[in-house]
Amino acid sequence: MSRWVLHVDLDQFVAAVELLRHPDLRGRPVVVGGDGDPAKRGVVSTASYEARAYGVHSGLPLRTAARRCPDAVFLPVDRDAYEAASSRVMATLREFDAVVEVAGWDEAFLAVDGDPEETARLVQRRVRETADLDCTVGIGRNKLQAKLATGFGKPAGVFRLTDETWFEVLGDRPTDALWGVGAKTARRLAAMGAGTVAELADADPRVLAERFGPATGPWLVRLAHGRDASPVVGTPYVPRSRSRETTFQHDLDDWDEVRSEVARLARRVADDVAAERRAATRVVVKVRYAPFVTRTHGHALPAPATGAPEIEEAALAALDRFAERRPVRLLGVRAEFPER
Incomplete structure (x- = not known):
């Protein structure tokens, strides 16, 4: 390891x-x-x-x-220019003696041995030479620590975050500083008296299990301690979904027109899903009302599917869950794939 x-x-x-x-x-x-x-x-x-x-x-x-x-x-x-640049960087990272897990266009995890700072500086130098881009490198004992360390190293720096420095760096910060904790969860935690990372680390996992569920509650406490057992895996990166969206220059007031646009987007997404050669299991529709309020609803497919009729039907079923029929400025359709 x-x-x-x-x-x-x-x-x-x-x-x-x-x-x-x-x-x-x-x-x-x-x-x-x-x-x-x-x-x-x-x-x-x-x-x-x-x-x-x-x-x-x-x-x-x-x-x-x-x-x-x-x-x-x-x-x-x-997008084509960004994908080409990303491919050059990821190819460079794979030249290292490391397990490389691509996490998106602009980020990756590396599992390495030896001096991490020395490797980090070498990574920065090689990325600069091959892609003419700067990168920040976070160092940790696990993916959580490394991910959060990056934020303290920007721009173009190197930062190490370990068990020994965890609470010194993060203890007084709000819980949404943690990777995986959003603003809504942070507000709920603060209402329970766990407004900071240190306070969350001291919380009773059993109490959190009652409030957030038997898996999520204890996981939040582990997160606050900087613990993360997820391995760095070198399997090729595959997208978890395919989506299309469009912003309208004039609000759509007619919801028959909204329905037609959702169907059109769903068919485009279905083409993307077919090209991916992976079946979708759930379809999510995003509606941004005027002036700028966004809502989403999803619909699970009865069986994994790649066809346009099934994906369009699921998108329209998700659209039917929107109770408000206010003017719309943006629509989006996303097909989600099962986790591998």
Whole structure:
């Protein structure tokens, strides 16, 4: 069993790829999202550090980003360019004597032996040489520690987080600083008197089991102690879902039209599922009401399926669960695959 886990995270990945193609934009606030027109509806995919200083972040409406940072340069999303850059980085990581688990476009875990700082610096150097991109490397005894360490090393740094430093670094931080704890869970924990990581670590697992379930409750306590038994696995990365969504430049008021758009998106998703050669087990529909309230509902397929009729039927069944018939600015359909 390897002694160390490294978490490699590419800094401002999408923006960094765009800056390679547009070096004249270095040092300027850059926002990537939609078709690059902030006058249209759409959301920010990523922003350069210069734009983030103005409060621009992923998921922010492009129009809001333009108001916050009127001097920003807006660029359209180019998935092919990002996938190509990601492939170069992951190929570089696989050249190391390590188990490599790809976690997405811009991040991966490595299980390594030897001096972790030395390996981390070598990783940074090789990624810079082969892809001309910067990365931050978090070091830990497990994936949880390494993942959280990355946040303290950004940008382009190396940070180690272990059992010995865990509470010194994280003890006074709110529980949503933990990987896997969202804002809603953090609020529930705070209402129970476990508002910080240290307080959660001292909580009674039996009490949490009653509130959050027999598996989740004790897991939250283990998380607060920095414990994570999940291994770094070298099996090829496969997406957990396929999705399509569209933002409308004018709100859809007619829900017959909403239904038609969901059916259209479901058929596009079905094409993606068929190309994946994996059967979907659940379909989720996302509705963003005007002005910017998002809701989701899902529908389980009666049997795993790849066909457009089954996926479209499930998407429409999920849509039927939306009680509100307010104007819609965005629709999305996601087909989920079973866990391997």
